[in-house]
Amino acid sequence: xxxxxxxxxxxxxxxxxxxxxxxxxxxxxxxxxxxxxxxxxxxxxxxxxxxxxxxxxxxxxxxxxxxxxxxxxxxxxxxxxxxxxxxxxxxxxxxxxxxxxxxxxxxxxxxxxxxxxxxxxxxxxxxxxxxxxxxxxxxxxxxxxxxxxxxxxxxxxxxxxxxxxxxxxxxxxxxxxxxxxxxxxxxxxxxxxxxxxxxxxxxxxxxxxxxxxxxxxxxxxxxxxxxxxxxxxxxxxxxxxxxxxxxxxxxxxxxxxxxxxxxxxxxxxxxxxxxxxxxxxxxxxxxxxxxxxxxxxxxxxxxxxxxxxxxxxxxxxxxxxxxxxxxxxxxxxxxxxxxxxxxxxxxxxxxxxxxxxxxxxxxxxxxxxxxxxxxxxxxxxxxxxxxxxxxxxxxxxxx
Ligand code: PMP
Ligand code: GLU
Numbered sequence: 001x002x003x004x005x006x007x008x009x010x011x012x013x014x015x016x017x018x019x020x021x022x023x024x025x026x027x028x029x030x031x032x033x034x035x036x037x038x039x040x041x042x043x044x045x046x047x048x049x050x051x052x053x054x055x056x057x058x059x060x061x062x063x064x065x066x067x068x069x070x071x072x073x074x075x076x077x078x079x080x081x082x083x084x085x086x087x088x089x090x091x092x093x094x095x096x097x098x099x100x101x102x103x104x105x106x107x108x109x110x111x112x113x114x115x116x117x118x119x120x121x122x123x124x125x126x127x128x129x130x131x132x133x134x135x136x137x138x139x140x141x142x143x144x145x146x147x148x149x150x151x152x153x154x155x156x157x158x159x160x161x162x163x164x165x166x167x168x169x170x171x172x173x174x175x176x177x178x179x180x181x182x183x184x185x186x187x188x189x190x191x192x193x194x195x196x197x198x199x200x201x202x203x204x205x206x207x208x209x210x211x212x213x214x215x216x217x218x219x220x221x222x223x224x225x226x227x228x229x230x231x232x233x234x235x236x237x238x239x240x241x242x243x244x245x246x247x248x249x250x251x252x253x254x255x256x257x258x259x260x261x262x263x264x265x266x267x268x269x270x271x272x273x274x275x276x277x278x279x280x281x282x283x284x285x286x287x288x289x290x291x292x293x294x295x296x297x298x299x300x301x302x303x304x305x306x307x308x309x310x311x312x313x314x315x316x317x318x319x320x321x322x323x324x325x326x327x328x329x330x331x332x333x334x335x336x337x338x339x340x341x342x343x344x345x346x347x348x349x350x351x352x353x354x355x356x357x358x359x360x361x362x363x364x365x366x367x368x369x370x371x372x373x374x375x376x377x378x379x380x381x382x383x384x385x386x387x388x389x390x391x392x393x394x395x396x397x398x399x
Pocket of ligand 2: 015017018038039040041103127128129176379
């Protein structure tokens with residue numbers, strides 16, 4: 001029997017973040033000492049309030065399908081959060097949908113908005129899944145590199161890239177993998193370009209609670225309110241509330257787009273788990289959770305400082321200090337194409353990441369997965385002890 005996978009799938013690269021995290025977990029399960037700087041997932045526990053709401057939901061038999069968009073109580077909780085936190089009004093019944101992680105909602109957004117040949121602008125380095133999701137729907141990713149601009153998108157370069165095929169701009173602020181937080185004037189200029197050319201902004205703000213130095217980021221819509229119908233906000237509980245495994249993301253936007261997402265999701269997963277939905281109501285509405293979220297942010301800030309300090313002690317590495325999320329994107333070009341301590345020469349970041357995991361038990365993600373070769377991404381969402389040990393292993397490997 002000859003089995004042929006679809007052309008669509010053959011053109012898709014698997015998720016490098018998930019693949020590297022899985023490989024690190026597998027080696028750990030074999031008894032190896034592994035430090036994983038791979039997947040970005042907080043090592044904190046889910047807040048008790050969320051767990052209590054989940055248990056209550058189970059005991060009260062809230063264990064059936066909900067409507068596709070999610071229980072109205074959850075959508076009201078999300079509307080309440082956006083009103084409280086960003087001073088933005090969204091209609092819980094018509095302008096909000098919840099799904100199985102921000103990742104699913106991003107996929108649905110591409111599915112609802114991208115026609116074959118449509119151009120989607122991405123600022124690189126960019127999170128692994130955008131590029132593949134765009135291509136899955138026949139879209140054309142148009143990449144604007146930000147490396148020479150300190151990882152801040154250039155509105156001028158954006159304006160130059162826009163043409164009559166451009167449909168969407170993807171914004172991810174704070175950014176994965178660079179940790180960059182975009183200045184207000186840049187956000188404002190980007191939104192004005194979107195309004196001028198009638199482009200949709202997919203605004204992935206999953207890391208909005210993780211910023212260091214300041215504790216509040218103005219929402220792009222507060223800067224350019226005219227862009228309201230063009231902006232689709234994507235967010236979720238994974239990162240802010242340490243709830244990656246529960247799988248709950250949300251999208252907020254104009255009724256037309258949310259209705260589209262709803263139709264697509266109705267044929268995909270229907271609602272996300274009802275128990276998860278109630279856990280998220282707990283996370284978003286119980287007052288004590290705010291303090292827990294703030295404590296996690298402060299902890300991540302300390303880990304960032306530690307990781308930056310230790311990286312600065314390794315000669316030859318180059319990186320821009322991050323201000324948000326929990327990643328550092330490191331230029332390793334000084335260590336490629338030359339013999340390292342183990343006697344080997346690495347031509348690219350992928351080979352480098354494979355060997356440092358095999359030899360040193362240190363999991364990193366290659367920059368090429370984020371459309372930026374000769375780099376590696378570290379996630380410092382693990383414990384301080386792991387950061388110290390992981391940096392020691394990196395230093396030895398590069399010696
Ligand atoms: N967007 C970005 C930029 C991310 O880093 C992630 C990582 N998990 C997601 C979306 C998806 O998050 P989730 O599906 O866990 O909500
Ligand atoms: N977003 C996280 C990361 O970039 C988790 C993995 C994923 O969703 O790709 O590591």
